[in-house]
Each structure stands twice: as structure tokens, then as C-alpha cells.
Amino acid sequence: MSLLRRLPPVLRALLAQALAFAVLVALVRVGLRFPPLIWVLLQAVLAVFLSRWMALSSRWVFMQAALPFLVRALWGAPIPAWVYLALFLALALIFGGGLLTRVPLYHASRDAWEKLESLLPATSGLNFVDLGCGFGGPVAHLAKARPDGVFVGIEASPFSWLVAWLRCLPRPNAHIRLGSLWRADLATFDVAFAFLSPVPMPALWAKTRREMKPGSRFISHSFEVPGETPHRVIPVKGRDGARLLVWDL
Ligand SMILES: C[S@@+](CC[C@H](N)C(=O)[O-])C[C@H]1O[C@@H](n2cnc3c(N)ncnc32)[C@H](O)[C@@H]1O
Secondary structure, three states, X not given: OHHHHOOOHHHHHHHHHHHHHHHHHHHHHOOOOOOHHHHHHHHHHHHHHHXXXXXXXXXXXXXXXXXHHHHHHHOOOOOOHHHHHHHHHHHHHHHHHHHHHOOOOOOOOHHHHHHHHHOOOOOOOOEEEEEOOOOOHHHHHHHHHXXXXXXXXXXXXXXXXXXXXXXXXXXXXXXXXEOOHHHOOHHHOOEEEEOOOOOOHHHHHHHHHHHOOOOOEEEEEOOOEOXXXXXXXXXXXXXXXXXXXXXXX
């Protein structure tokens, strides 16, 4: 079970649907016959049950319940195949990075941007990096608020990178790079910010300690570094428990 829980939610969701479908196939093989809608209902109930067992969140469980009905509704509908392909490609571009990195795409609130701003050193010429900048909200906001600084966003997902790049185009002091945060050299930054997930935090902490210079600052949105007490914790608006954890290195 713990192995299952370590799988990304999307894989657990697919597995739940596949297992539910396998049960349905077994029932057909032993000779059970129902109207199509009952099969769809059965698939949904089993998928929900398995999703709960696999500790998926309520949002996922809701989608798991709806999926069989959606598939049934679209079955045989005159939708050209390229629409499905385009949808798949769009989803892969937006969320594909998250599948590989186990970091989903969600955004820091405006309140978090403003509190981040108050955590920047007052000195002119500061260098800031958002490790996994998503759609570039924090970088765009800070670059506007502090024209005397340089603000870098690094993003692995091509679609998110494009959105962030376009969003930051009007800001000459903002630079959005496409690539992995693990390849970035953090030595040049005075402040590094990350809003990722619990998974990469130990490795990211090791990287900041290795590369960032004394006197610099590491800020994690919401996710702790196991065994490392932050110097400050600043609650921010957003999801339950949203906060900025600040370490002065
Ligand atoms: C939770 S979002 C945060 C977005 C933004 N920093 C914010 O606070 O609004 C995390 C982002 O990190 C990106 N990401 C995850 N792992 C990454 C990696 N290894 N290199 C670069 N980006 C990564 C994801 O694609 C996602 O867009």
C-alpha cells in the first residue's frame, strides 16, 4: 500500500479505473448481463472505492466517479479523432512535467507574492530565482515591484514556460528559462524560492546548502525540509496551511 501511495495521483487514478474495469470483465465472463448504464455505474462505484483505498483526494475521487459517465456519453459521438489527440497533447504539455517531476501545477496567491516581496533584501541589484516558476506569477510581480533586481524563473513544462515567458515579456529584468531546476547553479542568487511538493525537498535543501552563498535566503512555499527548522514561518492566503518557510543561509 505504501508503494501505491508513493505513485503520482494520476497513475493511482488510472490504476483504479483499470482494476475496476478488470472486475467488470470478470463479471461478464462469469455470465452476468446488465444494461449498459448499470455497467457504467458499477465502473464508477468500483473506481471510487479503489480511489479512496489508494488515498486519492476528494477532487480525484469526484473525477473518478464522473469519468465512466463521460466516456459513455462521448462513446460513438461524432467527434473527430484529432480533437482527442489535440486534447491529449495539450494536457501532456501542461501537466506532463508534473507527472515526471511529481510536482503538480498550482499557483502561489497574490498575498504570497506580496509577502515574498517583503522578504527580498533592500539592496539594489539583487538576484532572485523561482525554481519551478509555473505560469510566472511570482516572477512577473516581483520584477515589476523591484525594477532594481533581476528575477529568473526556471520551468520544466514547455507550456507553462511559454505562458510565463509571454507574461514576463514586458519586464526586461525578468528571465524565464526552460529546463530543469536541478541544472541551475544557485550560487549567483541572493534569494531562491520554490513551491514544489514534499518529494524534492530533501534534495533541494542539499542543493541550496551546497551552492547558495552565506547570507542568501531560501524560501519554500508550504513544504517543509525534513529535520530543518525554518527561521521564519509566514502564513499566506491560499490553500489550507499555505505559508512561506524562510531559511537564512
Ligand atoms: C506548484 S507549481 C509553482 C509555480 C510558481 N512557482 C508559483 O508559485 O506560482 C510548481 C512548478 O514547478 C515545476 N517543476 C517541477 N519540477 C521541476 C523541475 N525539476 N525543474 C523545473 N521546473 C519544475 C512544475 O512544472 C510546476 O510548474
